[in-house]
Amino acid sequence: MSKRKAQPVVATGVAGLDEILRGGLPASNLYMLQGAPGAGKTTAALQFLRAGVEAGERCIYVSLSQTAAELKSIALSHGWTLDGIRIEELSASDAVNGAADQTIFQTAELRLDETRQAIELAIEEHKPHRLVYDSLLEIRLITGDTPRFRRELLGFKAFLAQRKVVALLLDTQTNEAASNGEEVEGIAHGVIRFDKSLQDYGSVRRRIEVSKMRGVPIADGYHDMAIREGEGVVVFPRIVPGEAVDSRKPQLIKSGVDALDDMFGGGQESGTTTLVIGQSGTGKSTMASLYSTAALKRGETVALFLFEERLETFFRRSEGLGMDLRQFHKDGQLIIRDFNPNEISPGEFAQIAQSIVKDFKTRVVVIDSFTGYLNSLPHRDKAVRDIQSLLKYLARSGVLTMLIVAQHGLLGQNVGIDVDVSFLGDTVLLLRIMEDDGRLRRNITVVKKRHGPHDLNVHELLIESDGVKVVPFNPLPTP
Structure with missing residues (x-):
């Protein structure tokens, strides 16, 4: 024929x-x-x-x-x-x-x-x-x-x-x-x-x-x-997810903090999407910096899309935790795009992300914050469908994607946007702040992981000048 x-x-x-x-x-x-x-x-x-x-x-x-x-x-x-x-x-x-x-x-x-x-x-x-x-x-x-x-x-x-x-x-x-x-x-x-x-x-x-x-x-x-x-x-x-095919086997993506990796059953998997949800000050952006730094030290390329935080603020916050990312950015290994959300459409953003992943073989993509991106759009429900196509494309390209989602209120209340985004995540990392005997303590929990086992216990997240630590959560003894 x-x-x-x-x-x-x-x-x-x-x-x-x-x-x-x-x-x-x-x-x-x-x-x-x-x-x-x-x-x-x-x-x-x-x-x-x-x-x-x-x-x-x-x-x-x-x-x-x-x-x-x-x-x-x-x-x-x-x-x-x-x-x-x-x-x-x-x-x-x-x-x-x-x-x-x-x-x-x-x-x-x-x-x-x-x-x-x-x-x-x-x-x-x-x-x-x-x-x-x-x-x-x-x-x-x-x-x-x-x-x-x-x-x-x-x-x-x-x-x-x-x-x-x-x-x-x-x-x-x-x-x-x-x-x-x-x-x-x-x-x-x-x-x-x-x-x-x-x-x-x-x-x-x-x-x-x-x-x-x-x-x-x-x-x-x-x-x-x-x-x-x-x-x-x-x-x-519009992004066509089926065009992306990654022939490599899924790999475990490490954070550089052993206790955190253990919570995910050894690490997060490539080709998945992680929602990092929490109130202000819980350490959401710190998690993004942590995984970015670990990937950069492994020689991988990382793409970071900022919709709320200024570039200089991002660098200074990371440096305060012992993570110096400026040189990686200068060398082109860390690709950062700082957007004005009101000046970019979902289609243009998807094209930019797709081009970066194709051209630089990016392994980790961070969107910080996803809440700020959605809140700038007039039809957020449609924007979620657009971003879903992009996430499928990134997944089929073997990329670990981290979406930073702002939460307000206690667990179970909304996350600052009037549409459901929980279905977007293969993994959900929940960060919270609680008061314990007159001081605030950060909690970290893996509440969802589609692939493989994970730890459902609540741990304490310590963000200090010498880095990030995850330890078992032990309530303070009562007098």
């Missing part, structure tokens, strides 16, 4: 979108790029044409809604030039000035004919490989009714197909345009939608969806995206 030949594709100029499309857009077809004003359509269209120029292709931007000066301004904001891109600046109302002088008010048919002729003339003259048509909203307004608009698009599609042009048609979504969306989508070979929503607090959230793509097994659903100065549209495809 012969193997099916791969369909030729063209790069979109947006790496993340090409990943979603399994390589790019199928060649010689017409595509729709839909979205509200300001969603990023024009920027993505310029990236599409710039990718064509880099490939040695002829490219043309037909603009009915923006001037050449506006397009150059958008490109300049990213440090780009439009060299190699032919800009045809037309007007849907008076595309051919000579004909316009014949009457004071042009009919819709005359304006539509003039616009079509001007576009076809530009294509015949320049013979482009790639074309951007901006935008369909103007044509929709001229035609006035759906059947005529549909016939116009079908004719334009046939015209482009005969010349093997890959065309990207921009469609500005308005309430009026949305009613005609179904007809447009039926004509196009593929439809890509840009979504832009304003949250109650923080920056605008942007997402992309490939709602239709014939003949391509796309990664469907929403994917986070952003518009970055100097980069343009950046897409963060």
Whole structure:
């Protein structure tokens, strides 16, 4: 049986979108790029044409809604030039000035004919490989009714197909345009939608969806995206856990404190997730520093993602316990990312974590704190599902992941977030503070471990200047 030949594709100029499309857009077809004003359509269209120029292709931007000066301004904001891109600046109302002088008010048919002729003339003259048509909203307004608009698009599609042009048609979504969306989508070979929503607090959230793509097994659903100065549209495809495969046998990850390792039956296992839960001051971040230091001393790479604690605070706290991590950071063995939670989407965070694990063969990942990360997001229940995909990917990559989760109140009360996260952990390490005869004492307990035996006894956690110790918990004798 012969193997099916791969369909030729063209790069979109947006790496993340090409990943979603399994390589790019199928060649010689017409595509729709839909979205509200300001969603990023024009920027993505310029990236599409710039990718064509880099490939040695002829490219043309037909603009009915923006001037050449506006397009150059958008490109300049990213440090780009439009060299190699032919800009045809037309007007849907008076595309051919000579004909316009014949009457004071042009009919819709005359304006539509003039616009079509001007576009076809530009294509015949320049013979482009790639074309951007901006935008369909103007044509929709001229035609006035759906059947005529549909016939116009079908004719334009046939015209482009005969010349093997890959065309990207921009469609500005308005309430009026949305009613005609179904007809447009039926004509196009593929439809890509840009979504832009304003949250109650923080920056605008942007997402992309490939709602239709014939003949391509796309990664469907929403994917986070952003518009970055100097980069343009950046897409963060959702994590696919099945892509990660670690052929190594699970290994025991040691903390460097024998008594703590004994509580886990000899150590924690690679390819698992540990929730470190406790109130403020119980030693949650200290546990993260402890495992990070032990892994670094073994020569492994560690990734630390900070969402609450400042980098300098992390270093000083660790140094106060005899754990000097600055040099590991300078040497690149300890990779630290300090985030502003309001400025990063779940998709972008997942992509950053995935890239670090791939590029640096990371063995231990710490998220400190997971509570701060979730509390910064408007839809925390959805964020938990996103992080679950990331955790599965890390597990299948053989990574030990530690999630620092803040608890308030006594045991059994919530952990500072209104969604259940306990199912995320293969192991749960509970830290508490209790008052005993006028002084505070830290307790540590392994309350859950899916793989292998563990110690259910309560131990005392001692955090002192010479390091961390775990000892049996002995109540103070009563007088």
